[in-house]
Amino acid sequence: MTQPDPTAPPVVMNATWSSGDRASIHADFTAPSGTTVFFGPSGSGKSLTLALIAGLLRPQSGTIHLHDSPVADPANKIHVRTQDRHLGMVFQDAALLPHRTALGNLTLALRHVPHRERHDQATAWLERVGAAHLAEQKPRTLSGGERQRIALARALAGQPRLLLLDEPFSALDRPTRHQLRDLLATLTREERIPTLLVTHDPDDVTALADNVLLFAPGHTRHLISAAEFEPTQRPTPDVALSDGRCAQ
Numbered sequence: 001m002t003q004p005d006p007t008a009p010p011v012v013m014n015a016t017w018s019s020g021d022r023a024s025i026h027a028d029f030t031a032p033s034g035t036t037v038f039f040g041p042s043g044s045g046k047s048l049t050l051a052l053i054a055g056l057l058r059p060q061s062g063t064i065h066l067h068d069s070p071v072a073d074p075a076n077k078i079h080v081r082t083q084d085r086h087l088g089m090v091f092q093d094a095a096l097l098p099h100r101t102a103l104g105n106l107t108l109a110l111r112h113v114p115h116r117e118r119h120d121q122a123t124a125w126l127e128r129v130g131a132a133h134l135a136e137q138k139p140r141t142l143s144g145g146e147r148q149r150i151a152l153a154r155a156l157a158g159q160p161r162l163l164l165l166d167e168p169f170s171a172l173d174r175p176t177r178h179q180l181r182d183l184l185a186t187l188t189r190e191e192r193i194p195t196l197l198v199t200h201d202p203d204d205v206t207a208l209a210d211n212v213l214l215f216a217p218g219h220t221r222h223l224i225s226a227a228e229f230e231p232t233q234r235p236t237p238d239v240a241l242s243d244g245r246c247a248q
C-alpha cells in the first residue's frame, strides 16, 4: 500500500462477493473518519463486509480502497494482503498468543519501534488499558475482559491506519462490557484512528458511533449519522445483500 492520504475517507467500498449458492453480498458505501458502527441482525452480512475490508475474503468484482489506496480490485489483479493493509483487528475471541505473556503479546506488535524501546512502550500500552498488573500473565490465566483489554492494546500498538472490531465485547458480562466500551471510546478519541465496529448492541451505537451503517437480511447497508439512529431502524433497500434464504 502507498502512503495514505489523510484527507481521503478511510474506506470506500463497491464490491461483490459470493460463496456460490450459500451467500452473496454487494457492499457499496463510504465510511468517513471517526467510528462507523455496522449495526444489524445476525446473518445480515456485517462480518462478511468486515472480512472483505480486512482482506480475509477476496471480492469477485468491484473495488475496495483504504485511504484512497486500492487494496482489492480483481479486474486489475490487485489484492493487498491483510498484513500489508495496516489494520488493527479485535474479534470476539482475543486470539492472543497462548505461550506469550500479556507483555510478550504487546512487544510482538511493536516491531516497528527499535528493540530497546519495545518493553517500555508495551508497558505503557498495558497501563493505558488498565492491565499493567497483568504483564507477566499468560492468556489462559486471564478473564475474558482482561484478554480483550490486551487485544485492544495490541491492535492499537501496531499503529494501524484503520481499526476493525467484530463484536469484541459480546462474550463479556454487562459491567465488563460497559468498562471496555468506555475504554474503547477513550482510546479511539485519543488515537484518532478510524474505526469500524460490528455489533448488534444498540448501546454500542449510542456510546461509540459517529456514523451507523445499517444492515438487514435481504437488504442493504445504508449510512446514517449516529444522531439519526433508532435501534429499530432498518435500511432502505437500495443495495442488495442476498443469501440462500432471502435473495433479492
Ligand SMILES: Nc1ncnc2c1ncn2[C@@H]1O[C@H](COP(=O)(O)OP(=O)(O)OP(=O)(O)O)[C@@H](O)[C@H]1O
Pocket: 019, 022, 023, 024, 040, 041, 042, 043, 044, 045, 046, 047, 048, 049, 200, 215, 243
Ligand atoms: N465464509 C463464508 N462462506 C459462505 N457463507 C458465509 C461465510 N461467512 C458467512 N456466511 C453466510 O453469510 C451470511 C452473512 O454472515 P455474516 O457472518 O456476515 O453475518 P453477520 O451480520 O455478521 O451476523 P452475526 O451478527 O451473527 O455475526 C450468513 O448467512 C452466513 O451463513
